[in-house]
Amino acid sequence: MPSFKHILFPVDFSAQVRGIAPYAVAMSRRTGAQVTLLHVVEVPTGAYPGWPADAALISLQDMLRTRQQCVDTFLQNEFREVAVTRVMREGDPARGIIEYAEDEKADLIMMPTHGYGPFRRFLLGSVTAKVLHDVKCPVWTGAHVPQSPAPPSSYRNVLCAVDLTDKSLPLLQWASAFAYENGANVTLLHAVASTEPRAAIDIEGERFRAYLFDTAREELAKIQRAAGTNWETVLEGGDVAHAVRNAAEQHHADLVVIGRGVLHELFGRMRTHVYSVIREAPCPVMSV
Numbered sequence: 001m002p003s004f005k006h007i008l009f010p011v012d013f014s015a016q017v018r019g020i021a022p023y024a025v026a027m028s029r030r031t032g033a034q035v036t037l038l039h040v041v042e043v044p045t046g047a048y049p050g051w052p053a054d055a056a057l058i059s060l061q062d063m064l065r066t067r068q069q070c071v072d073t074f075l076q077n078e079f080r081e082v083a084v085t086r087v088m089r090e091g092d093p094a095r096g097i098i099e100y101a102e103d104e105k106a107d108l109i110m111m112p113t114h115g116y117g118p119f120r121r122f123l124l125g126s127v128t129a130k131v132l133h134d135v136k137c138p139v140w141t142g143a144h145v146p147q148s149p150a151p152p153s154s155y156r157n158v159l160c161a162v163d164l165t166d167k168s169l170p171l172l173q174w175a176s177a178f179a180y181e182n183g184a185n186v187t188l189l190h191a192v193a194s195t196e197p198r199a200a201i202d203i204e205g206e207r208f209r210a211y212l213f214d215t216a217r218e219e220l221a222k223i224q225r226a227a228g229t230n231w232e233t234v235l236e237g238g239d240v241a242h243a244v245r246n247a248a249e250q251h252h253a254d255l256v257v258i259g260r261g262v263l264h265e266l267f268g269r270m271r272t273h274v275y276s277v278i279r280e281a282p283c284p285v286m287s288v
Contacts, residue, residue: 002178004033008106010097010127011039013070016112020142021078023151023284024110027140028082030154030182036085036104039071040096064090094130101135110140113278124275132260132274132287138174139287144279155182159253160231161189161244161277164219171259172227174288178257187251188224188231191243192216209237241276248282256285 009024011017028035041064071088089096101109114125124132124144132139160175162168172188179186192212213235220233234251236243248256260274278285 002031002174002181004031004108006104006106006108007031007033007035008097008101008104008109009035009037010093010109010111010131011037011071011074012093013039013074014112014114016114016142018075020110020112021075023140023142025078025082026151027108027110033108034083034085035079036087036100036106037071037074037079038087038089038097038100039067039074040089040091040093040100041067042093043090064088094127094134097127097131098135101137107137108140109135109137112142113144124279129275132278141278141285141287143281143283155184155255157251157253158182158184158186158255158257159189159244159248159251160186160257161191161240161247162220162223162259163240163273164190164216164223167259168223169226171257171288172223172229175257176227176229178286184255186229186231187234187247187253188220188229189234189236189244189247190216190220191240192235192237213237239276240273241280244277245280245282254283256281256283258285258287260287 004027007024007028009021024035027033043060068088071086074086087100089100097109097111100106109131111128111131112125113128128141132141155178158175158179160172162171175186178184192209216235217233220235224230224233234247236247244256244258247253256277258274258277274287278287
């Protein structure tokens with residue numbers, strides 16, 4: 001549960017990381033959390049067969065020395081008023097981030113989605129995807145757009161998307177604690193699967209869709225009673241990611257909260273929906 005005490009901020013010196021740095025600074029100031037800037041160097045195995053071993057060692061040492069200098073100076077002005085630890089590790093970037101988060105008990109990871117450009121806008125960066133899949137703590141990801149909006153002074157409008165599995169109650173409890181600490185209003189969203197309306201008249205289909213919506217409404221009310229919340233509820237039919245995006249835009253959300261891990265949808269794993277939601281959300285997403 002919030003509050004956050006240790007924010008892990010992986011850095012690769014890219015423009016995308018620079019773009020979300022103000023969000024990490026704002027979160028640290030808001031919660032009083034320490035921030036760790038972590039850079040994981042993927043060490044090359046060798047340049048080419050027969051390359052002299054001593055030349056490879058010198059080249060590697062130079063590279064590590066240069067990277068360490070970058071770590072020591074990266075975003076100095078942005079983090080000058082925040083408690084920051086700067087760390088460099090060697091290895092696979094995703095694995096290094098996950099292991100550091102677990103070893104050092106980070107309770108929040110903040111990172112960009114990457115994958116910008118005319119085609120890569122449809123993709124999630126491989127490192128971000130692996131971290132989302134394997135790490136245990138919440139992960140904050142920036143909006144999947146080339147230009148990140150200015151960070152809010154505080155999170156005022158939070159959209160919490162649930163899938164009505166047994167993980168929904170813990171998610172509501174987490175969102176409730178976060179909203180309390182930030183003075184935020186929360187809107188609860190559920191996307192009802194397989195309820196896209198058809199062009200032709202379909203009486204039985206309409207009855208079935210009405211049944212699905214009524215059932216979802218009852219389940220949401222039951223979960224809210226258990227969580228002790230009384231938030232506005234939004235039900236939308238069709239694609240999960242589109243429903244989240246539309247609701248976030250309509251309610252001017254500055255943060256979307258979703259669950260991940262062993263969540264399931266009717267026709268697919270929630271992990272797939274998590275990636276889609278992050279790609280399409282008009283604001284940052286907190287994956288819990």
